[in-house]
Amino acid sequence: MGVGDLEIWLNHFEHHSRHPRYVPRSLSDVLRSDERKLIASSIATFQLGEQSEGRTLLLAAERFAREKQVPHLLRTIELLIREEQRHAALLRAFMQDHRIPPKSTDWTDRVFRLVRRLAGLQLYVGVLISAELIGNVYYRALESATGCERLQVLCRTIVSDELAHVGFESQLLFMLRADRGARLSALTHLAHRIFFATTAAVVWLTHRSVLRRAGHSSRSFLRACQAQYNFYLEPTGALASPQEIAGR
Ligand SMILES: [Fe+2]
Numbered sequence: 106m107g108v109g110d111l112e113i114w115l116n117h118f119e120h121h122s123r124h125p126r127y128v129p130r131s132l133s134d135v136l137r138s139d140e141r142k143l144i145a146s147s148i149a150t151f152q153l154g155e156q157s158e159g160r161t162l163l164l165a166a167e168r169f170a171r172e173k174q175v176p177h178l179l180r181t182i183e184l185l186i187r188e189e190q191r192h193a194a195l196l197r198a199f200m201q202d203h204r205i206p207p208k209s210t211d212w213t214d215r216v217f218r219l220v221r222r223l224a225g226l227q228l229y230v231g232v233l234i235s236a237e238l239i240g241n242v243y244y245r246a247l248e249s250a251t252g253c254e255r256l257q258v259l260c261r262t263i264v265s266d267e268l269a270h271v272g273f274e275s276q277l278l279f280m281l282r283a284d285r286g287a288r289l290s291a292l293t294h295l296a297h298r299i300f301f302a303t304t305a306a307v308v309w310l311t312h313r314s315v316l317r318r319a320g321h322s323s324r325s326f327l328r329a330c331q332a333q334y335n336f337y338l339e340p341t342g343a344l345a346s347p348q349e350i351a352g353r
């Protein structure tokens with residue numbers, strides 16, 4: 106990813122912050138009681154995951170951008186975090202209207218936050234993109250598990266934004282990993298794959314009622330997650346180093 110790519114991403118996120126996607130009020134908003142029971146805990150966990158002030162991410166991005174003199178990065182990440190907060194707000198509004206109680210804590214969310222705090226930008230982005238790739242499979246499943254038009258459009262809205270997030274984050278991750286030697290690079294990829302596969306398995310176990318209603322088996326869900334991983338994170342082509350990004 107070069108300076109030009111970063112500028113394109115910044116423009117993308119700036120545009121979206123000025124013209125955020127919204128869920129039209131005219132949509133039918135009926136959630137049957139059996140659907141509500143099925144999705145309540147699951148959607149509350151994902152709502153919690155979307156909700157973050159992103160302080161750790163911003164600090165790590167700020168440090169990296171300053172050290173390597175990478176332009177546009179900090180502002181792009183600020184806008185990305187704002188978009189996540191908007192997802193959290195849209196989900197919360199839906200939950201409130203359907204009397205689905207929010208969660209203030211969940212063990213999976215605590216694990217994610219803990220791992221993200223452990224190290225710098227690279228680990229944070231690796232964890233974040235894993236959650237989002239799996240989240241995209243989940244939101245598509247939630248969309249087909251419900252007959253509620255508002256929830257269907259809400260899921261599609263989130264996935265549309267997330268597709269850009271994972272595009273940006275995968276490019277960022279390749280840039281952050283570009284300086285590594287072959288052996289360390291192979292180890293990093295292996296560790297990420299293991300983390301990703303474990304997370305997908307945990308998401309299957311903890312959200313399987315919703316996923317099953319959408320027609321998934323454990324196998325099809327894990328395969329769909331893996332396909333997302335392969336598409337975005339299997340390295341192809343030449344990688345730019347931070348020095349190249351800074352034009353040096
Ligand atoms: Fe999100």
Ligand SMILES: [Fe+2]
Pocket residue numbers: 189237266267270
């Ligand atoms: Fe996202």
